[in-house]
Amino acid sequence: xxxxxxxxxxxxxxxxxYYAFINNPLINSKGFPTSALFGVINSFLKLLDQFDPCRxxxxxxxxxxxxxxxxAESYKIHRPPxxxxxxxxxxxxxxxxxxxxxxxxxxxxxxxxxxxxxxAVKYQxxxxxxxxxxxxxxAQLVNDQITLFDPKNDKFxxxxxxxxxxxxxxxxxxxxxxxVGDSADNIPGAKxxxxxxxxxxxxxxxxxxxxYQHIEEISxxxxxxxxxxxKDSVDLSxxxxxxxxxxxxxxxxxxxxxxxxxxxxxxxEFLENYELHQxxxxxxxxxxxxxxxxTPIEEAIQIKDQNEYEPILIETLEELEKILIQAEKSEVFSxxxxxxxxxxxxxxxxxxxxxxxxxxxYYLGIGHTFAQNMPLEETxxxxxxxxxxxxxxxxxxxxxYEVLDNHGWRIENRIxxxxxxxxxxxxxxxxxxxxxxxxxxxxxxxxxIDQLIGKGKSQITFDAVELATACRYSSEDAWVAYRLxxxxxERIKQENLTNLYYNIELPLVRVLAQMExxxxxxxxxxxxxxxxxxxxxxxxLIKEIYHIAGEEFNINSTQQLSHILFEKLGIKPIxxxxxxxxxxxxxxxxxxxxxxxxxxxxxxxxxxxxxNTYIDSLPKLINPKSxxxxxxFNLTITSTGRLSSSNPNLQNIPIRSELGKxxxxxxxxxxxxxxxxxxxxSQIELRLMALMAQDENMLDAFRNNQDIHTRTAALIxxxxxxxxxxxxxxxxxxxxxxxxxxxxxxxxxxxxxxxxKEAKExxxxxxxxxxxxxxxxxxxxxxxxxxxxxxxxxGRKLYLPNIHSTNQGMRAEAERVAxxxxxxxxAADIIKIAMFNIQERIETKSEIKMLIQVHDELVFEVNRSxxxxxxxxxxxxxxxxxxxxxxxxxxxxxxxxxxxxxxxAH
Numbered sequence: 072x073x074x075x076x077x078x079x080x081x082x083x084x085x086x087x088x089y090y091a092f093i094n095n096p097l098i099n100s101k102g103f104p105t106s107a108l109f110g111v112i113n114s115f116l117k118l119l120d121q122f123d124p125c126r127x128x129x130x131x132x133x134x135x136x137x138x139x140x141x142x143a144e145s146y147k148i149h150r151p152p153x154x155x156x157x158x159x160x161x162x163x164x165x166x167x168x169x170x171x172x173x174x175x176x177x178x179x180x181x182x183x184x185x186x187x188x189x190x191a192v193k194y195q196x197x198x199x200x201x202x203x204x205x206x207x208x209x210a211q212l213v214n215d216q217i218t219l220f221d222p223k224n225d226k227f228x229x230x231x232x233x234x235x236x237x238x239x240x241x242x243x244x245x246x247x248x249x250x251v252g253d254s255a256d257n258i259p260g261a262k263x264x265x266x267x268x269x270x271x272x273x274x275x276x277x278x279x280x281x282x283y284q285h286i287e288e289i290s291x292x293x294x295x296x297x298x299x300x301x302k303d304s305v306d307l308s309x310x311x312x313x314x315x316x317x318x319x320x321x322x323x324x325x326x327x328x329x330x331x332x333x334x335x336x337x338x339x340e341f342l343e344n345y346e347l348h349q350x351x352x353x354x355x356x357x358x359x360x361x362x363x364x365x366t367p368i369e370e371a372i373q374i375k376d377q378n379e380y381e382p383i384l385i386e387t388l389e390e391l392e393k394i395l396i397q398a399e400k401s402e403v404f405s406x407x408x409x410x411x412x413x414x415x416x417x418x419x420x421x422x423x424x425x426x427x428x429x430x431x432x433y434y435l436g437i438g439h440t441f442a443q444n445m446p447l448e449e450t451x452x453x454x455x456x457x458x459x460x461x462x463x464x465x466x467x468x469x470x471x472y473e474v475l476d477n478h479g480w481r482i483e484n485r486i487x488x489x490x491x492x493x494x495x496x497x498x499x500x501x502x503x504x505x506x507x508x509x510x511x512x513x514x515x516x517x518x519x520i521d522q523l524i525g526k527g528k529s530q531i532t533f534d535a536v537e538l539a540t541a542c543r544y545s546s547e548d549a550w551v552a553y554r555l556x557x558x559x560x561e562r563i564k565q566e567n568l569t570n571l572y573y574n575i576e577l578p579l580v581r582v583l584a585q586m587e588x589x590x591x592x593x594x595x596x597x598x599x600x601x602x603x604x605x606x607x608x609x610x611x612l613i614k615e616i617y618h619i620a621g622e623e624f625n626i627n628s629t630q631q632l633s634h635i636l637f638e639k640l641g642i643k644p645i646x647x648x649x650x651x652x653x654x655x656x657x658x659x660x661x662x663x664x665x666x667x668x669x670x671x672x673x674x675x676x677x678x679x680x681x682x683n684t685y686i687d688s689l690p691k692l693i694n695p696k697s698x699x700x701x702x703x704f705n706l707t708i709t710s711t712g713r714l715s716s717s718n719p720n721l722q723n724i725p726i727r728s729e730l731g732k733x734x735x736x737x738x739x740x741x742x743x744x745x746x747x748x749x750x751x752x753s754q755i756e757l758r759l760m761a762l763m764a765q766d767e768n769m770l771d772a773f774r775n776n777q778d779i780h781t782r783t784a785a786l787i788x789x790x791x792x793x794x795x796x797x798x799x800x801x802x803x804x805x806x807x808x809x810x811x812x813x814x815x816x817x818x819x820x821x822x823x824x825x826x827x828k829e830a831k832e833x834x835x836x837x838x839x840x841x842x843x844x845x846x847x848x849x850x851x852x853x854x855x856x857x858x859x860x861x862x863x864x865x866g867r868k869l870y871l872p873n874i875h876s877t878n879q880g881m882r883a884e885a886e887r888v889a890x891x892x893x894x895x896x897x898a899a900d901i902i903k904i905a906m907f908n909i910q911e912r913i914e915t916k917s918e919i920k921m922l923i924q925v926h927d928e929l930v931f932e933v934n935r936s937x938x939x940x941x942x943x944x945x946x947x948x949x950x951x952x953x954x955x956x957x958x959x960x961x962x963x964x965x966x967x968x969x970x971x972x973x974x975x976a977h
Contacts, residue, residue: 076198076328077118078187079129081175083206084111085164087223089157091877096156099346104156108163109875112342112350114222118203119332119357121225123514126198126328128190129168129175130183131161137180139311146257146311163345170341172334174327181318184208188314191217201227208248211314213241238270246278248312249305258308261301268294279309332357349859356496356562380426382546384539385435388449394433395457401427403487404461405553408474409545411438411532415473416588416701417694420447421534423454424545426553427461432546442538451480459484466490466505466552469580469706473587489555491576494707495568496559498869503707509551512558517551518544571866575900576706578907582921583704583714585910589920589932590699592741594972595690601733605682608730612675619668626675629654635668642666664824681730685719689737692719699741704924711892712867712899714924722925726977735974738923740932746969748938749976750945752927753964754779755898756811762961763864763893764847768840773961780804786840787833806837810844811894813887848890855889863896864957901963902927905952912944923973930973942967 088110097106118124139146153161165175176186184206191200195216202209205221210233213219219228226232233241250269252260264272272289276282283302289295298305335354342351385391398404405426410418419438426432436444461484465471468488475482490503493511500511509515523544524531533541563572617623620639624631632654637644644652645661656676662669692700700719708715715722725731740746757779761769772782777792784795784803795803805822806814814822820830838845855861860870869892873885906924913919918937923930929949933941949965951958970976 073197073199074126075122075124076190076194076200077122077124077127078190078200078202079115079118079127080183080187080202080204080206080209081111081129081131081164081168082161082183083204084114084222085131085157085161087205088114089154089160092875097875101346103345104160105345105347107157107160108167108345109347109350111164112167112347113875114203116350116353116357117222122201123332125330127173127330128187128328129173130177130186131165131175132183133177133179133181135179137182137185138315139182142310143257143307167338167341170338171330172337173330176320178318178320181315185315185318186320188212188316189318189320192316193320208244208253208312208314210237210241211244211312212316239273243273243278245309245312246273246282249279249309252308253312256311258311259301259304260308261298261305263297264294264301279305346857348857352566352859355565380429380546380550381431382543382550383431383433384542385433385445386443388445388453391435391445391450392453392457395453398425398427398461399457402462403427403464403553403556404458405432405464405549405556406471407465407545407548407552408471409533409541410474411534414701415470415703416477417696418474418477419534420474420478422541422545423450424542424549426546426549429553432550432553434542434546434549436538436541438534439536439538439541440534447478451475451478455480462487464489464552464556466508466548466555469584469587472580473584476584476588486577486580487556487560488577488580489552489559490707491580492555492559492563492572495572495576495867496562496566498710498712498867499871501708501710505548505551508555512555513551515551517547520544566868567866568868571900575865575903575907579706579714579903582906582910583706586921586924587701587703589922590694590697590701591738591922591930591932592699593689593693593737594739595693597737597739598686598690598734601730601737602682602686604733605678605686605730608678609675609682612671612678616668616671616675619671626672632672636662640666640668661821664821677725677728678730681725681728681734685724685734686730689719689734702923709899710869710888711896712863712903713895713926714899714903716923716925721923724925732974735977736972738930738973739971744936745932745934746938746971747973747976748931748933748941748945748967748969749973750929750931750949750965750967751977752898752902752949753966755901755927755963756894757807758961758963759864759894759897760811760844760847762957763897764841764843766841766843766847769844770961780807783807783837783840787836802833806833810834810837810848812891851889851893852886855885861889861893863893863900864954865897865900867896867900869896898927901952902929902949905929905949908948908952909945912948928977930976933969938969942969 085107089107091110092106096104097109098104168175176190177183178186187202187204188209191202191212194200195214200217201220202212202217203220203222205223209219210228213228213230213233215230220226221228228236230241233239233244237244237247239247247266247269248258248260250261250264250272251266252258272282272294276285282298286295286298289298335357339351339354342348342354385394407424408420409422409424411421412418421438422434422436424432424434435450436442437447437450438444463482463484464487466489468486468490472482472486489508490505493500493503493508506517506519509517523536523540524533536544563569613626616626620635622635622639624635626632630651633652636642636654637652642662645658646653654672656673659669659673659676663673689700694701702716702721703718705715705717724734726735738747757769758773760766761773768782768786769779772779778800780800780803781792781795783806784790784799785792787803787806788795788799790799802823806819809819809822816827816831816834819825819834820827823830825833851861855871855874859872859874860868862868869888871885871889873881874889876882876885902924906921906929909929910921913921916937918934919941920932921929922932929945931941931945946965946967950963953961953963968976
């Protein structure tokens, strides 16, 4: 495969970036405009992230007239001169690329198109050429060796893409421009010939030459006359539209085009001077990722950017001991397990791989079906003996910890989870599999598991995989995790994430492993009875829906439901899809205020989902060995730091609906000697918002244990708290929580079923009553705009790439997250601290088990004789989870309940 050569049209990117921010230009504190500068560098960084290019050339248009101006004085005459505040940025952009060692190539008398076109044609046999631009004119250059990449749309344009977009082949594009012209460049074309006509003509006659050779064959007299009258104009347009590919250029030496990521280090000061802090932070991240780090191995070998290692299969205890004696000298030890299923607690251990040096990784079989395996007990004894002082590295270490613990090896070592490390460094990425991280960090493609076990009906389990094949696959996992440790360790330190990672995230690995092992008991007889009740409720709802509709139909059919709602009942549609009018939940919520059938449909869908997802499914998830359900808690799913759970997902059981409450009644203590305790932070997000905003009115309400919603309503409405009625308090509660989640007047009006004007007044009065809250919101938006990320009180960061988006909706969503994430993320950090502190205290106590975490709530199974002590311990540790430096300003409150089941305890 040929190396890629990236050719960047700097002028095209600068113009596009400048106008992308035209309605909201970026200007630093010195008054210097930075929109184009930010946009171009941001696009360049995106290019680095996506493709890791090492050969790059950039070109800019020159100030001097070009050969095209000599052909036609009118060329580009209508194009306004470059804006003054863009001219200064062009120079800054050039400075940036010079600083990072990327010298531009520009030639007087020619445009950047011509320079890059010449390079593309000249070097297409030596390299795979990618032209980075949004300029359509380059389409004429596309062939099997030359590709366009538009960074705005994140799209490649190859020959097939050009044909799909323009209905023409690339080599017809000049002819097309010659016919239709280009108003932006003042290329005249053929007067009266539009795009549709031009495409039709070129499909018939292929090019301009063929068209004029057969002009008498054109059936349309008017088209024929227009082409004859415009012959000179078409010829001129053809010349003006053609990219010159014979520009006199110096030979490109390898040194001239090679790009090293480490050279980005030279631009950090440049970016700081222009106050482009977000870009500066991203540069530091890239630099630290590429910076060689010394391993703690005795010989201090440096991990190089090489994607080769030696997989070694261990087949005897003697071999293993010999290798582990070497490993004992290493401070770090990467480990990975292979199993016959993904259920960590109840799977069979098939093999273990490990790595403690940069160029080798090892594998040994424990439970392969058709192989001579190592003895489990003796193998684990050797591991325990020689690795007890090592730092253990794993990717999604919770799984390996649980598997090994279940087979007799509880790892007490210090640990480092590379998946968690990648997550805290960039929580917005959402994809942290080992394969994804290897590709992201090293541009390394790992062996897909499908190559070993197959897919679908023919899929086998890992224990049936041949030993040598398993060795190559599994040792790679340990080796990649080993490399990820060194790729992430220093960046965590540099990004000030040390406390978050080592004191909040990592300790949760063992806590969650224990909670998963504990599991939770559910009453199957209760759920069977609830299933009958839920089905009866659904049948009643179906009859009511049929009655309103006036006929029976398939409620689950979008087309039939659409017909009933919008044709038969004549309800005005809200939005349209490719297949017809939408009947999704958003549409039904909008219609529910005026139409009873919409309310019934919402209720039907909610109950049907609860029946299928929980009531009928939970009994199937009970493990036959333990008699309990063992959910999996996920640390890296949400961008805010909140935990999630799966199989089953316990986060989404509604608490307000009748069926939701009934489902929670099924979660009980397994023994009559025990009960359920639920502890929930009271209004933690509002308390944190008051703390972060330093709003005295809100802080005062919490300090004096006042009902915050009543206090809010009283301030907004100008009443005494005792005069506030329940409806006014309800409205204030919606506003209090709505502000955190970026609720505007329209959404509030919809939620409270009031007019938008009234909702706007309510919000305005809210900000007047809590002036520091609006200051906090605007401060968060500014911080995000300047730095590209927001953070919690504990330093958890979330990068917001859309904060500068030209798409208003995407930018508004980023602004909403900029306000919400620091609050919700801090709440997530706090409950994690509480969970670790509680588990540490109850580790040796058989009377209490922590079972479930849902948002701000913890659920325990407790012996009835231990209830009072458990309540004191839980409340104490939950309320003290906030750092001492803030406890004088705001107090966390944990509300606790006791019951025979989860619903009664909540």
